[in-house]
Amino acid sequence: MNIVEKEAKDFYEYDFLNGVNTLENIKSxxxxxxxxxxxxxxxxxxLKTLKNTxxxxxxxxISRGCIGCGYEEQRNLAIFAIDQEIDSIKKYYYFEPKSDEEFSINEESSLHLKLNQIIEKLEKQGFGQQxxxxxxxxxxxHFNLGKKTWxxxxxxxxxxxxxENALEKTVVQEIYSNLSEGYEHFTKMIS
Structure with missing residues (x-):
């Protein structure tokens, strides 16, 4: 559990909904x-940890047989406030990968070329599905996502x-190994 998750758990347990029963108080x-x-x-x-909690x-x-009481209603109100806050942040939040995970211009160009070659090869092999x-x-x-996320x-x-049976497993493995060549450090973290 990292610091942010611990803060969320502690906040939920000791402060968040204690004596609070209105949307205004929860939001505050x-x-x-x-x-x-x-x-x-x-x-x-x-917010994600708080919502999951x-x-x-x-x-x-509910599993303890308590249904229809104010307890559940209060938590649903809290989830509503949390969802609003998440939506608000996502409006202006842009993911920025760490500098060592960013693709260089040369890497982007190389992958772009490989992707074009894969499309051509698939067309030649008769995979014509759009x-x-x-x-x-x-x-x-999506190169802006960074290497690991990409x-x-x-x-x-x-x-x-x-x-979806659009591609065979062997073709998929070939595509993945072709594109991940030279990026083994990032692809090992994913596997």
Whole structure:
């Protein structure tokens, strides 16, 4: 458990909903706590942990046979406030990878070229489904995610294409190994 998660758990247990029963009070306590986090990523992690804790608390409360009481209603009100705060932060939050994870211009160009070659090869092999080409083309627009996240996205797209039977497992493995060549450090973290 990292510091942000611990803060969220402690806040939930000792302060968040104690003596609070209105949206205004919940929002006020939430705003006061979020003030102490400078990074938007930390705020989002805090809110995610707080929401998950609230959902688990409701589930536990219901499993004990307590249904229809104010306890559940108060937690749902808190989840509503948390969701609003998450939406508000996401409006202006942009993911920025760490500098050592960013693609260089040369790396982007190389991967872009490899993606084009893969499309050509798939066309020659008779894989003419538009969904395949759309998924591969979309990868070209996400180099800003950083290496680790981009390769996670690649892996997810390839798994989806395999599950949908759009591509065979051997073709997917070939594509992944071709694109991940030279990035073994990042792809090992994903596997």
């Amino acid at each position: 306590k939430l705003d006061n706590k979020l003030y102490y986090f400078n990074r938007e990523r930390d705020k989002l992690d805090f 609230s959902l688990e608390d409701i589930k536990d409360h 969904i395949i080409f759309d998924e591969i083309e979309e990868l070209k627009n 390769f996670q996205l690649l892996k997810g797209k390839l798994i989806d294409l395999t599950i």
